[in-house]
Structure formats: structure tokens, C-alpha cells
Amino acid sequence: MVNYLIRRLFQMMLVILLSxxxxxxxxxxxxxxxxxxxxxxxxxxxxxSVEEIRRIEExxxxxxxxxxxxxxxLLGEDWLDKVGLEHLQRTSCQRIPEECxxxxxRFDFGDSWRLAAGQKVIDLIWFRxxxxxxxxxxxxxxSLVVAIPIGIYSAVRQYSMLDYAATAFAFFGTAMPVFxxxxxxxxxxxxxxxxxHQVLGLPYLPTGNTFSLRPPPPGSLLxxxxxxxxxxxxRAVHLxxxxxxxxxxYMAGWSRYTRSSMLEVLRQDYxxxxxAKGLVExxxxxxxxxxxxxxxxxxxxxxxxxxxxxxxxITETVFNYKGMGRLYYDALQADDWPVVMALLFITALLVxxxxxxxxxxxxxxxxxxxxx
Amino acid sequence: MATAELRAEALLTxxxxxxxxxxxxxxxxxxxxxxxAAVLLFFIFIxxxxxxxxxxxxxxxxxERKNAAPSPAHWLGTDELGRDVLSRLMHxxxxxxxxAFVVVLISQTAxxxxxxxxxxxxxxxxNLIQRVVxxxxxxxxxxxxxxxxxxxxxxxxPGLSREWSSVVLIIFVLSAFGWMGTARLVRGVVLSLREQAxxxxxxxxxxxxxxxxxxxxxxxxxAPIIVSATLALGTVIILEAALSFLGFGVQxxxxxxxxxxxxxxxDMWTQPxxxxxxxxxxFLTSLSFNFVGDGLRDALDPRLKR
Numbered sequence: 001m002v003n004y005l006i007r008r009l010f011q012m013m014l015v016i017l018l019s020x021x022x023x024x025x026x027x028x029x030x031x032x033x034x035x036x037x038x039x040x041x042x043x044x045x046x047x048x049s050v051e052e053i054r055r056i057e058e059x060x061x062x063x064x065x066x067x068x069x070x071x072x073x074l075l076g077e078d079w080l081d082k083v084g085l086e087h088l089q090r091t092s093c094q095r096i097p098e099e100c101x102x103x104x105x106r107f108d109f110g111d112s113w114r115l116a117a118g119q120k121v122i123d124l125i126w127f128r129x130x131x132x133x134x135x136x137x138x139x140x141x142x143s144l145v146v147a148i149p150i151g152i153y154s155a156v157r158q159y160s161m162l163d164y165a166a167t168a169f170a171f172f173g174t175a176m177p178v179f180x181x182x183x184x185x186x187x188x189x190x191x192x193x194x195x196x197h198q199v200l201g202l203p204y205l206p207t208g209n210t211f212s213l214r215p216p217p218p219g220s221l222l223x224x225x226x227x228x229x230x231x232x233x234x235r236a237v238h239l240x241x242x243x244x245x246x247x248x249x250y251m252a253g254w255s256r257y258t259r260s261s262m263l264e265v266l267r268q269d270y271x272x273x274x275x276a277k278g279l280v281e282x283x284x285x286x287x288x289x290x291x292x293x294x295x296x297x298x299x300x301x302x303x304x305x306x307x308x309x310x311x312x313x314i315t316e317t318v319f320n321y322k323g324m325g326r327l328y329y330d331a332l333q334a335d336d337w338p339v340v341m342a343l344l345f346i347t348a349l350l351v352x353x354x355x356x357x358x359x360x361x362x363x364x365x366x367x368x369x370x371x372x
Numbered sequence: 373m374a375t376a377e378l379r380a381e382a383l384l385t386x387x388x389x390x391x392x393x394x395x396x397x398x399x400x401x402x403x404x405x406x407x408x409a410a411v412l413l414f415f416i417f418i419x420x421x422x423x424x425x426x427x428x429x430x431x432x433x434x435x436e437r438k439n440a441a442p443s444p445a446h447w448l449g450t451d452e453l454g455r456d457v458l459s460r461l462m463h464x465x466x467x468x469x470x471x472a473f474v475v476v477l478i479s480q481t482a483x484x485x486x487x488x489x490x491x492x493x494x495x496x497x498x499n500l501i502q503r504v505v506x507x508x509x510x511x512x513x514x515x516x517x518x519x520x521x522x523x524x525x526x527x528x529x530p531g532l533s534r535e536w537s538s539v540v541l542i543i544f545v546l547s548a549f550g551w552m553g554t555a556r557l558v559r560g561v562v563l564s565l566r567e568q569a570x571x572x573x574x575x576x577x578x579x580x581x582x583x584x585x586x587x588x589x590x591x592x593x594x595a596p597i598i599v600s601a602t603l604a605l606g607t608v609i610i611l612e613a614a615l616s617f618l619g620f621g622v623q624x625x626x627x628x629x630x631x632x633x634x635x636x637x638x639d640m641w642t643q644p645x646x647x648x649x650x651x652x653x654x655f656l657t658s659l660s661f662n663f664v665g666d667g668l669r670d671a672l673d674p675r676l677k678r
Binding site: 015026027030171172174175176177178179180183184186187191193194303306307313314317328329332333335340343344347351355 | 507510511512514515518519520522523524606610613614617618619620633637640641644647648651652654655658659661662663666
């Protein structure tokens, strides 16, 4: 086991290094650089000269060859003068030592170019992370609480009415475009003009964002509940629709996984033995069958972890929910590469770790499996 | 000699017809799949006939009657540039379905070939291909598609305008990330086919590896390939719509259901049908492909039934 882990860690470092190279190369070799559109909307007077563009490039460090830019992105540039490469350092870095000691290795992904120009990318991410974690936790919990019982029931009572209903639901869930479903829920129950409020006269939900900016107007659910802007209640109400929309997707898939995994287990000999020795059916299912049926579910759940970071791009975008997914979308829209690269890198990191975690969890939930 | 050959051929066609008849009989029993097929035929007819049956040119703007409500002249009203929504919807079916079919054709062919090679040759080839497939399957698909589409958004293909380039590029991007599932599927089938007697017979008769893969392995894996291709069509429809909706897919003025939905969300409460209809088309098409795929799975090969 220890040997296995050590070998795995080396492999993982290699994979992370390779993917960081791939991410950097793709983002920097693609047509259209960060300064490509700089003169686009400018009139003759404010247009930048070649000389000025060159100075900006030097300031950003873009004058260095690609491989050196990658190395500096990864390791920072404070060590360059110690190995006699001070000509590769930026002048701003030579003046201010903190500017030098950066790099991914210190968990510093540089500064944002456009979204929040001059702010550290990592600060943007820290600011957004709690929102996404909140959304993902609530969506995951809700889907598990609904999907696993549905899956168990569908398997135990195969071809019953409820099984057919669950199958139909799974089909709808997989075929449903999330963005449209999100828009439709906003249309139906959010905002003062929604049919929910206009026709039924019920208190409407907020259309987006993670919290209210001003006191809620009369007629809204927030007003009815007396939620003050920024309070926990306020955030919870803003979480309702994104959670529902996101969990629909997960529910459709997870109830299917549980069903097929459970069907598989119920056919096995030991379940027949348990029944034959006169065990109550409820115990056979909940204690003997379910435990083994949940093994593959654990893996699937673990492999969802990277999705925590980026999986909810569409949902967060539709609901203007200020999380990592929305940040990713905004960064792509604004060509803010440092932010995009940081998010991709962290995702790659999570993919690698989630895979390891899944393998380790596998040996814990299923002692028959041994890693070597 | 000639008659014998002819007779053998006639026999073959009779048997082939019977197989198709069996498939059709089984498929027909699957009511939902049949309904899905009917819906798809309807959309495919609209897509093919769009230039002739659409009441207006989908690109002609008329700013005097922009954002019009539905009327006998414009059944679904007009959009923010005064273009007829129904005509755009019909042409969008053309684009969305073409993209889906081309992507699936490319990615399934590539997937089948790669999977067959991987399973047939085994050894380090198989190992390498499977590690690549594993890696690509763990990557979060949507962020990756978004990033690559965003990076390619400034690329124009020589001879095409920017928005038509975006159609070609989206096909390229979706194909590049759509082959892994099929590759894994076909590999599994080929692994068992490889051990069967007819493969050995083919090799004994002097067929080359390539011939065996193309003439024996892939045709025998056709049933699962067709099923996975049908299901993939549903997925690709949604992915293309998602990318176009987010602004990284097919660029306006070329209409697709995704980018029409994006346009419609601004005045969703005043003119809800403009957001409801394109989204419903996406949902219905994708659902139908899923139903048909499910029906085909039962019809083509009962052993595959879950």
C-alpha cells in the first residue's frame, strides 16, 4: 500500500506537470494574444504606438520566450538573478521584491488582466469558492437524498409503476438542456412579472445573484420572510433555484446508477442465502444488498469532485450566481487568461487527486480490492 | 458457376431483409421510440425543406417591425432585428441537426476505428490508447469545450465568413471530444470477437490485420455502434446548444436553437414563447434521440437489454 501510494504520487506529479504545460501552451499559443485587440476600438489619437505596446509587453513579461514565461508562471522569478538570468526578470520585479516571489508553486496565479485588473487571481478564487461550495453541497445532498431511495425502490420493484416513472424522469433529466430549464424556472417563479406572482399571487423568488443588494420589495419571498440583505436567510433563498436545477441533472444519473447497481447485487447468491435463512426482506435490502450496491456510487461521487470547481458553469451563468463556474465563464468572455489558466490548473489538480481518492476509498468500502 | 453465385447472393439478401424485418418488428413494439422517431422525422423534414417552406428569409432584417408579437403574418413574431422567428427556427433546425449528424459521423467513425485497433492489437498499443481514453474521460467536458471554443473564436477558415467558420469549428471541437465512449465500447466487443474462430479463419485465409478490422471487427460491432451513435446525437444537440447559448458556439446571425435562446432571454417575461420554443425544440430532439436509441438497443440486440 505504501509503495503503491509513493508510486502513485510520483505519477500524479508528472501528470500535473504535463497538464500545466499543456494548459500554458494552449492558452499562449492560440491565435490572438492578450494585447491583440488593444487598438481595436481606439481612435487615431488614443491609438498605441508599436513602441508603447512593446513597453506594455515588457511590463507584463510577454517579451520573454514562451518556455521562460511558463517557468516563471510556475516558479516565480525571484531566483532568476541568483542563477545569472537577471536579464529575464521584469524591471518592476527588480524594484519590488514581492512582485518577484510569485508563481503557481506558491499558489499564486498572477494578476487578473481584465475582470478585476491588477487583483490577484487567487483572491478572486477565494472570494468565489464559498458560494460554489455551498451550491454544490446543497445540490449533492438533495440529489442523494432523492436519487438513492428512488434507485433502491426501482430495483426492488422492477417494472412497477414507480420504476417506469423513475425511468421516464431519468430520460427527461438527461435530455433536458440545463440552461433552458434554468431560464424556464426563472421565467415561471422569479421576479415580479412571473406567472407565479402575477397569476397565482404567490411570493416570487429572486432572479439571480447570491444575495440581495438592497432591501427586498413587497411581494417577494424575501420580503415575506423578512430577510435582510446579506443575511443567511437571504443567501439561502438565493440558493433555492440553482440547487433545484443542478440537482435535477444529478438525480437523473444517480438514480439510474443506484438502480442498475442494486439490480446487479440483488441477483447474487448471498442475497438469496440471506433470504433463505429467513431474514426480513427489509434487512436483506438495506443491510446486505445496499452496502454492496453503494460501492460504485462512492466512486462516482468522488469523481464528481473536480466538477465542484467547474461543473456548474451553465447553472451559475444562467442564475448569475457568483461562484467559480460564473467566474470561469466571465474570464473566458473577457479573455482573462491568468484566471482561466488558474481554474484549469486547479481542476487538473482536483481530477488527479479525486482519482487517487476514488481508488483508496474503493479499498476501504470493498476490502476484496487491494492496491499494489 | 454464375448461377450459383447469383443464388447465394439472393439468399443473402433474403436473410438480410429478414434481419431488418425482425429489427423493425421489435422496434415497432417500443411505442415511445416510435413516437421519438416520428418527431425526429418531422424535424429532419423541416431541416431539409427549410429554404422552401420557411415563410421568410431568416437573415433579412426589418427594423420597423422588430420585437413584434405573434400575428398571422409572423406566427411566432419577430426578433430584436425584425427577423421572422419561425423562419429562423426552421433554419436553426437545419444547422443544429447538421452539426449533430456530422459530429456524430466523425466521432463515431474515429471512435470505432480507434477502439477496434486498440482491442485487436492489444499490448502496448491498447495500453497507450486506453490511458489516453481514461485521461480524456476524467477531464470535465464542458469547461474544456468552452475553453477551446473561446480560443478558436478568432479563427476564420479561408473562404468562409466568421460565423460560418464558427459552425465548422464547433464541429471540429465536439468531434475531438466525442470519440472516447465509442472507442471503449468497440474495444470491448473486439476483445471478445478476436478470440472467436472466424477471426482465426480470416487470418488463415491471408487477410491483413487492417482488412480483418474493417471487414470483420467493425461490422460485427455495428449494433452497439448504432445505438451509441443515436444516443450521442442527443448529447451533441445539447452540447452545441449549450455552447451557442453561452456565446462560444455558432455565432449569430447564423441561427441555431442555442443562440436564439440566448437572444430571447432578454425579454423573457414580455415574450416568453421566444424563449420557450427554441428550448423546447432542443429538449424534444434530444429526448427523441434518447428514446430511439433505447428502442434500437432493444431491437438490434436483445442481449444488450439492461
